[in-house]
Amino acid sequence: MSRTVSSWILSSARNSIVLQGKGRLYSICIPNRNKIKWKLVFSKTRPCPAGSCSLDNTFSLKKAFRHTSTEEEHFSFQLSPSQINDILRAGELSHKILDLNGKNANSVLRFESNQLASNTPIEDRRSAATCLQTKGMMFGVFDGHAGSACAQAVSERLLHYIAVSLMSRQTLEEIELAVECMKPVLPILQWHKHPNDVEYREITSQYFENLRVYWQHLLDLDTEPGFSLEEAMICAFKRLDSDISLEVQAPQENELMRNIALQVAFSGATACVAHVDGVHLHVANTGDCRAVLGVLEEDGTWSTVPLTRDHNAFDEFEIRRLKREHPRSEEKTLFVNDRLLGILMPSRAFGDVQLKWSKELQHSVLENSCDVEGLNIYQYVPPNYHTPPYLTAEPEVTYHKLRGKDKFLVIASDGLWEMLSNEKVVKLVAGHLTELNVQKPQLAFEKPVNLGYMHSLLLQRKNRGIASLDQNIATHLIRHAIGSNEYGEVDQEKLAAMLTLPEDLARMYRDDITVTVVYFNSETIENYYRNN
Secondary structure (H helix, E strand, C coil): HHHHHHHHHHHHHHHHCCCECCCEEEEEEECCEEEEEECCCCCCCCCCCCCHHHHCCHHHHHHHCCCCCCCCCCCCCCCHHHHHHHHHCCCCCECCCCCCCCCCCCCCEEEEEEECCCCCCCEEEEEEECCCCCCCCCEEEEEEEEHHHHHHHHHHHHHHHHHHCCCCCHHHHHHHHHHHHHCCCCCEEEECCCCCCCCHHHHHHHHHHHHHHHHHHHHCCCCCCCCHHHHHHHHHHHHHHHHHHHHHHCCCCCCHHCCCHHHHHEEEEEEEEEEEEEEEEEEEEECEEEEEEEEECCCCCCCEEEEECCECCHHHHHHHHHHCCHHHHHCCCCEEEEEEECCCCCCCCEEEEHCCCCHHCCCHHHCCCCCCCCCCCCCCCCCCCCCCCCCCCEEEEEEEEECCCCEEEEEHHHHHHCCCCHHHHHHHHHHHHHHHCCCCCCCCCCCCEEEEEEEEHHHHHCCCCCCCCCCCCCHHHHHHHHHHHCCCEECCCHHHHHCCCCCCCCCHHHCEEEEEEECCCCCEEEEEEEEH
């Protein structure tokens, strides 16, 4: 980014009337004498609800470099390379899979993840866990809107609901007996978390009790062997969303728990979860997060296999689905300005009870609540709200049988996909993977050493891609997403500008970005086919 472009960003923030980004109207800039007031309209997000911000202290490092307002007198886009790296790498998470013998017999080799905030606090969440009572690993990305509360709750709870749905009747009975006898309960998941990943510790006991009610329901079904994996994921998504809705309607003596339940239900989150068990890959998606498979073809080229569809106004299947579910008289009002009822970009999501409940139920719950305005929760019934629910959390589940040539899976929130195409993401990961596989050349100096010889060695290193700026592939993708110029190269000035954008402007140019890349163990996958 040149100085002219940097200046244009700041100038547009202070002087323009309307700014748009990626086809979305994020905010309107209203000049008022010598001051400017920013008014959010049709934004996918609202300011963080009270109470929720205090729960999320993630990535405080980045905020130290960000301006709080475009009104600051001494406004600068300057960051040193080390400061840029500190910001980009603050949320890095990586985990290599090993078995007890030190050899990896898992089809997952390792995973790498990272996040970058645009909203303050960040509204995206992520999860990764190994199933302990069933087989497989799970990876999830959750994109919150109207605050982080719903994404936070879903990231903590959804994988448990899926794991419970997959358990045998015998295992469920053992867990229930342990709870009844107040004995230690078998661990369900082994989490792989970043140290800054936050939890709703105050409400954990209630979450566990509602999870218990769910497995009691599964025991009452008296079915064996139970759900298929696809059925388990669908049932888990729907059940959790139902629990979120019921929890806010239930009487609560504890004010903090009541407030959290309100924030969770009246905010929202999209979700994309992958379950990997041997060669069996299932991806459940609700909303506009995305999962893409990187495939190395026999001729050495890379191809892209999308495993999800974006659930929004640009998807013909979603438009037809909603038209089937509502009267013909509402066909022209279901999507307004490419948003569901003119409000929400995704057409499937957790929470968002404003688009699921009747007007009467919304009024009743909010009327009986305490300080809903303090929680930034307001009853707003959109025009043409006649036949709710208009929104569902039911996911689409895609199954893919892994092959030796399937090398990696990228799961990310829409903040990445708004900046980079599926093909570009796969190309970047593939290039990074190739670079890491190249061995460093030996620096065996000949005597006498001269400048020409040293220059030759440096060129060899450069040409063979030895020095990788980012070891974590998710960081590599985020760096390119916000810093690439028109030639696909990272522009340091643009990168610095995008990272220092003030809070009242950043959301107009980039969304929260969360990326998880799962690398597959080709040897294990090929052994499966040889043995079967």
